[in-house]
Amino acid sequence: MMMETSYFPQAPAKSVGRIPGSKGMWVGITCEFVEFTLMFLVYFVARFNYPEAFKKGPEAIWTTAGAINTVLMVTSSFFIACSVAAMRAGSMHRSWLWLITAIVTALGYPLMKFYEVGWNLAHGIHGSAGIFFTVYYYLTFNHLVHACWGILGMCWVLVRMSTHAYSAEQHDGLEALASYWHATDIIWLMIFPLFYVLA
């Protein structure tokens, strides 16, 4: 009796790509993106209905504060990316130093926000000063909350790194936190021109 044999050529393994950090963090980042997409929709609906308020609004707020915050967000994002790169290269001490630098730079963001709000209030810019300022506070305060979570996360990763929890081969926690901070940076890079640049 002849055995019938059949040959099924195996399909080449599909490259599915890696998950930077952890799945859980990417669920969180996706939720953050959805949340801010809705907030940007609020911005655009308000801008469409009150074009005059959105033309005059950016002239009243402190552009320098917005620019400094942008530099702080971008630079802390760069430092944390360097921390991940150093960890991958096996240099734990350098990775630790980059992370400390990222935390110090990131702390400048809430500090600058504190001065900005003080400046705003001294110039009569509060939440009910007009539709532009209501949306401005709504979006920037929400972003500040997300940034504060990120800074707390950085401190936790620093503690873990100090106890040698990460290695060149396994540093998912550091990479997950870095991904969150970069996502928060991207959101600020959208908020900045909408409120401080575009009149």
Added chain:
Amino acid sequence: MNRPNSKISPLVIAWLGLLVLTLVSLVLGNRFGHASWMPLPVAAIIWIKGTVVSSYFIESNGAHPLIAWIVRAFIAFVPAVLVLFALFGR
């Protein structure tokens, strides 16, 4: 699949690029803030900056396709609405 980066030099270039783009947007806002075409360059700058952060810092090009698409879609949203504003806005 792209290998994760362990070098600092591409990150430095991305960071400097982001700072230059921030400066460009400030100069544009200062000189032409009220121009009706301003949403177009602002949309382009937002998209380029977002793409630089996602490509160099998040390394989304080598990430799982779903992650890459989520990041790409989010980065495109605000610039796309700004372009609509430039074309049909009041």
